[in-house]
Amino acid sequence: MSEDSNPTEPGTVPPKRAVRRHHRTRMIAWARRSSMFMDMDTKDRDRFARKDHDHLASCSCWMCGNPRRWLGEPTLQERRAAMFHPLDPEIDR
Incomplete structure (x- = not known):
């Protein structure tokens, strides 16, 4: 894919790495929000969110x-x- 192509044009492929990064960021934010009421300080909550963002089902x-x-x-x-x-x-x- 060239630098000047629009990924929303028909026939172009969306950038997979950007989609993966977007979903990873979204899931880390969800893990951080869902661990808000656990008895953790901010540092442990961030560590939990980065480690367990991919498998949050309890x-x-x-x-x-x-x-x-x-x-x-x-x-x-x-x-x-x-x-x-x-x-x-x-x-x-």
Whole structure:
């Protein structure tokens, strides 16, 4: 990709490194906010956010985990299909 190309033009690829950096920064900020009420000082909170920003899920119990796995709820895609084809027996399989 050349220096003067616009990444929003059709047919161009967005810069992957910039997207990765953006999401990493966003997740570190989320980890920092979510650890606000833990009994940590600022230095430990920053260390926690930088270390654990990639895996913030505390557990996979039935309340925190995947609802399809634990409760048998349909996925969003299955719910949309049921809305558009409510009486189609092929969709229920």
